[in-house]
Amino acid sequence: MLDSPSVDLDLETTQREGFSIVSLRGEIDVYTAPLLRQTLVDAIEQGAVNVIVDMERVDFLDSTGLGVLVEGLKRVKTREGHFAIVATQDKILKIFDITGLNKAFPIHSSVDDALSEATAGS
């Protein structure tokens, strides 16, 4: 069911400077979040320790999507890696603010910022 064309979430994973960059487009909700979870789990199981989730083209994010991001953060942290979010849209930032998870994730305004911050801090 997850690879059905009706799923309104596109995911693309690219590699850059030792980071796996997961770029998302569409809506992350209770139906599509499992697809994001599987993508993150696969990337981390295949050895990714530094992950950037690019949410610039995400139209919607709910608590199930947040739960998946928290799980990804935990998995990466046990491998002493970096897990960062790229988001600038108010509607996406708001849910991080309400839940206090803006303190758990480094949130950047672009993939370039996320990369330079993460590599500077390591």
Place this chain on the structure above:
Amino acid sequence: MTEPKAVPDLELEFPARPEFVRAARHAVSALARLSGASEEVVEDIKLAVSEACNTAVAANAEAGSEAVELRAFDSPARLVIEVMDRGANPERTVSGPPEELDTGDLPFERALSLPIIRGLVDELAIAPRGDRGAVVRMTVSLEGQGR
């Protein structure tokens, strides 16, 4: 809190399955736009409705997959949205201004959804629904939204 009018401006019944939550939030957001809500408020409503529907879908799926029901009432100053499930009753009724609600005693699966809803709506009430289930009633003010 006054009771909403008798005939809803939107009434939905959908299977307690995750893929239908998107349809529910888009239907309510279309009504909110029709009511003159700003895009920011429309986004808040979309998220609040989704969280309430997620909880209702989970509650109903556990109870045997009955339909989730949603009603929305549009009035000049506000939009009232009710999401109704048939899950186990909430352990107690909570009602009042969102920031004053103590949700600590509610079942765990509502732990993340409720604080999010509280952060988005102007008024939130959760009440038992007859002998089984709950009604989550969310009120969003539309004042200053071009009315």
